[in-house]
Amino acid sequence: MLEVKGLSVQYGKHRAVDDAALSVATSEIVVILGANGAGKSSLLKAVAGLQPPGTGARVALDDRELVGLQPHQIVEAGLALVPEGRGIFGELTVRENLLLGAFARRARADEANNRHRVLALFPRLAERLDQTARTMSGGEQQMVAIGRALMSAPKMLLLDEPSLGLSPLLSSELFRALGRIRQDGIGVLLVEQNARKSLAIADRGYLIENGRIVGAGRAAELASDPAVQRAYLGGAR
Amino acid sequence: MLFEVTLSGVTLGGMYALVAMGLTLQYGVARIMNLSYGELLIAAAFAALWFYSGLAINPLIGLVVVPPIAFALSYAIYRILVQPLVSRAKTRDALEVDSILATFGLLFVIQGVMLALFGGAYFSYSFLAVPLKIAGATVAANRLLALLLAVAIGLGLYLGLTRTRIGTAVRAVAVDPVAAQLVAIDVRTASALAFALGGALVAAAGVLVSMFLTFNANLGVVFTLKALVVVIMGGVGNLLGALIAGLILGLVENYVAVFVDPGLTLAATYAIFLLVLLVRPQGILGRSSR
Numbered sequence: 398m399l400e401v402k403g404l405s406v407q408y409g410k411h412r413a414v415d416d417a418a419l420s421v422a423t424s425e426i427v428v429i430l431g432a433n434g435a436g437k438s439s440l441l442k443a444v445a446g447l448q449p450p451g452t453g454a455r456v457a458l459d460d461r462e463l464v465g466l467q468p469h470q471i472v473e474a475g476l477a478l479v480p481e482g483r484g485i486f487g488e489l490t491v492r493e494n495l496l497l498g499a500f501a502r503r504a505r506a507d508e509a510n511n512r513h514r515v516l517a518l519f520p521r522l523a524e525r526l527d528q529t530a531r532t533m534s535g536g537e538q539q540m541v542a543i544g545r546a547l548m549s550a551p552k553m554l555l556l557d558e559p560s561l562g563l564s565p566l567l568s569s570e571l572f573r574a575l576g577r578i579r580q581d582g583i584g585v586l587l588v589e590q591n592a593r594k595s596l597a598i599a600d601r602g603y604l605i606e607n608g609r610i611v612g613a614g615r616a617a618e619l620a621s622d623p624a625v626q627r628a629y630l631g632g633a634r
Numbered sequence: 635m636l637f638e639v640t641l642s643g644v645t646l647g648g649m650y651a652l653v654a655m656g657l658t659l660q661y662g663v664a665r666i667m668n669l670s671y672g673e674l675l676i677a678a679a680f681a682a683l684w685f686y687s688g689l690a691i692n693p694l695i696g697l698v699v700v701p702p703i704a705f706a707l708s709y710a711i712y713r714i715l716v717q718p719l720v721s722r723a724k725t726r727d728a729l730e731v732d733s734i735l736a737t738f739g740l741l742f743v744i745q746g747v748m749l750a751l752f753g754g755a756y757f758s759y760s761f762l763a764v765p766l767k768i769a770g771a772t773v774a775a776n777r778l779l780a781l782l783l784a785v786a787i788g789l790g791l792y793l794g795l796t797r798t799r800i801g802t803a804v805r806a807v808a809v810d811p812v813a814a815q816l817v818a819i820d821v822r823t824a825s826a827l828a829f830a831l832g833g834a835l836v837a838a839a840g841v842l843v844s845m846f847l848t849f850n851a852n853l854g855v856v857f858t859l860k861a862l863v864v865v866i867m868g869g870v871g872n873l874l875g876a877l878i879a880g881l882i883l884g885l886v887e888n889y890v891a892v893f894v895d896p897g898l899t900l901a902a903t904y905a906i907f908l909l910v911l912l913v914r915p916q917g918i919l920g921r922s923s924r
Contacts, residue, residue, distance in 0.1 A: 445816070468815035477816070484813035486806050493802050500803055501818035549818060 398422050399444075399458050399476070399553045399584060405451030406439040406608075413439040415608040419586075421553060426575060426585040428595040428616070430629050431605035437588040438481050440605070441555050444586075445478035446471040458553060473501050477551035481558055483542040487531030491522055494530055494541050498548025507550055514581070515544040518574055536567035543571075547578065554578060556587040560594065572598045592629035596620040604628075638771040639892045640885065645777045647884020648784040649843055653857055654864035654876040655791060656835030662871025663808045663828035666716055667730055669737040672858035673744035674704055674833055678840025679849050680752060686759050693761055697783065697841045701834040708833025712826045715740065720825070741855070748851040758848040780842040787838055792873055804828050808871040836861075863903060867910045869920025878918055882906065 399421040406414040414436040421427045431437045443450040446468040450456060456463040463471050486494050495515065499508045516523040519540040525533065530541050539559055546554055556575075560568035572594050575585055589595040596602060602619045604612035612625075619625050653675065660668050678700050685691035685699075715736055723729035762776040795801035807814045807824045814821050836857075843849065864883055868875025883903060890902040910918065 447812070447815070467820070469818045469820045472816060472818035480813070480816065484810065484816060486809045486813060488809045489802065489806065493806075496799055497802055497806050497814075497817045497819070500799065504818075545817065 399586065400455070401444060402455040403451070404440065404443055404454040404456065406436065406443050406448050407451065408439075413608050414443065417605070417608075417610050419603055419610065419613075421584045421586045423552065423584045424579055424582050425601065426579050426587070426599045428592075428599040428602045429586070429588045429605055430592050430595070430602055430619075430625075431588075432628075433590075435605045436608035437605055438557050439608075441478060441557050441586070441588055442480075445476065445480075445555060447478075447480075472549055472551075473503055475503065475550070475552035476555065477546035477549045477553070478555040479539075479542045479546045479557065479559060481561075483538050485530045485538055485541045485545060488529065490527050490529055491533075491541055492526040494545045495522075495526075495548050498545035499550075501549045504548060504550040508548070511548050511550055515547050518547075518577060519544055535562045536564070536571070539563065539567075539571065540574075543574070543578075547583075551583060553584045553586065556585065558588055558590060560589065560591045568594060592625075593620075637769065638773065639888050641768070641771060641773050642777065643885035643888030644881060645781040645784075645846075645884070646888060647881035648781045648788070649839055649880075650860055650864050650883050651877045651880025652784045652788055652839040652842070653836055653861045654868065654880050655788060655873055656832035656839070657858075657861040658832075658865045658868070658871055658873065658876050659804075659828045659835070660832035661865060663804055664712070664716075664825040664832070665726065665729060665811075666712075666733045666825075666829060667737070668829075668832075669734060669858060670741040670744055670854075671737075671832075671836060671861060672854035672856065673741055673748070674708070674854075675836045675840035675843065675857045676849060676851060676854040677744060677748060678704060678837035679844035680748060680757070680851075682841040682844040683757055683759055686761060693841055693845050697838060700841050701838045704837030705830045705834035709826055709830035711740070711833075712829040716829070717822070717826070720822070741858075745851060745854060752851050754850055754852060756848045756850045759844070761845050774846060776845045780845050783842055784839070787835070788877060791835065792877075795873065860903070863907045867907060867917055869917030872917065872919045875917055875919035879910075 402418045404414060404417045405412060417440055429437050439448060442448040444456055446463065446466055450464055454464055458474055458476055461474055463474060463476065466474065486497065495512060499505065499511065504511065521537060522540055522544055530538060560571055563571060568591060576598055579585055587595060596616045596619055599616040602614065602616050603610050604625065657671055660666050660671065681700050682693045682696040685696045686693055716733060719729060719732040719736060723732060762779060764775045765772045766775050766778060795805055803819050804824055807819060807821055811821050864876055864879045868879035883906065886902050886906055887899045891899045
C-alpha cells in the first residue's frame, strides 16, 4: 500500500504540485489523469525521490516512510519508477538492462523467477536479449523499461506516460501487460494522456489540474462522468 | 626494422591505452576531469623505483602493492576534495569547471612534493634489461613484459566491466546517472569507486612504465595530456575506443620518431588528434548524441 499526503513540488517560484494526497493498494491500478504540465510527472518523481517532496510531506510504502531516502534506497524499499522517456540504458543490451534491473539487493533472491516472468510478459524481449536497447522500436524500448523495473521485485510500480508515442495496437498490448502485472500482486500507479485506455484497465483514478488533485473516483465512474469526458476523453459521445 | 619499431610502438600504445582507460573511468563515469591524473603515474613510478633501488623489491611485487595504495588514495581524494564539488554543482558544466580547477591545484601539490623529494633529475633503473630475439627483431625483455602485463590488466578490466553486474552498473552510471539511481545503484559510491579504480589503473601503468622509461618529477602532465588525447580520440567513456586510440597513438609516435624525425612526435600526436576531431568529433567509437 502506497500512501501519499501533503506532497508539493516547487521549481523556484513555480509550484508544480500542491498538497497532493493519494493512495494505491496492492493489486490495484490507479491512473492519474491531467493535461500537459498539470504536475503529473513531478508528482511521480517526488514519490520516487528524484524531486524533494516539500516540507511536511508523507510518502509511505507499507508504513515505511520514504521521504528523505535517496532514489536508490527507495527502489530498495520496493518502489520502482519507469520515468518519462523510459530512462533505459540505450548503450547497453536488453540482457544488461534486465541484469541491472535486479541490482537491488531485494531483487537477488528471486531474480531467476522475475526474469522468467518478465520474458513471459514480453516474449519479444526474449528474442532480442543481445540487441542494443537504443536500436529498438519505441514499443520495445518501453517493454525493456517496464521489464527492468519489474526485475527489481517491486511492490509498487510507477509509470510515467508509458503509452506515449506507441501505436494503438502496441498501447493496447501494453495496458494488457499492466493488467497481468496487477494479477501478480503489484500495485500500479500510472500517469497517462490516453484516458480512454487507461480508465478501461484501471480500478481508480485521480484528476490533477494545475498541480492540485481536483477529483477522484472509481475508474468506471470517471469514464462516464460528463466533465471528465469533456476534459480528457475528447468530448461526450 | 619495421617489426621492431611496430613492437615498440605497440608497447608504448599499450601504456597509453591503459592510462586512457583509467582516465575514461574517472571522466566518463565519475564525470571528473582530473588534471592531476598523470602525477599519480609518476608517483607510482617513483614508488617502484624506490622499492627496487632502495629496498630491492621486484617491480612485479610493486605492481601488486602500489595500485591498491593508489586506489585508497584516489578514493580519499574523491571523498574529501571532489565530493563537495559534486554536491554543490548545479549543472554538469559547473562541476566540470570546478573539478578542472581543483585538480589543477592538486597537480602542483603532488608535483611539488615529488620535486622536493627527488628534484628535477631524470631517473631510471635496470630491471630485466636483456635483449630478446623475436622473429628476427630485438626487443628488451622489460618492454615485452610491460606490454604483456598491460594487456592482461586491460583485458581483466574490460571483462570485469562487461561480464559482471557491478561492472555493468559502473557503465550504466556513465550512460545515464539518473536512470542508474532508478535501478538502485548508489551513484555517489559508484562514482567514488570508478574514480579510485582509475587511480589504481594509472598507478599500475606508472609501475610498468618505470620498468623501461626514464622519467622525472615533471613528466606527469605529459601523460595527462596523452591520456586526454586518447580518451577524446577513442570516445569519452568508451574502453574499447581508448584501447584502439592508444595503440594508434603509440604506433604513429614510434613510426614518426624512427622514420621521420624524433622532434616531430608531438606534432604527429596532435595532427592525428585534429584529424579525428575533424572527421569524427565524437571519437572513433563514440556516440554522436553525447
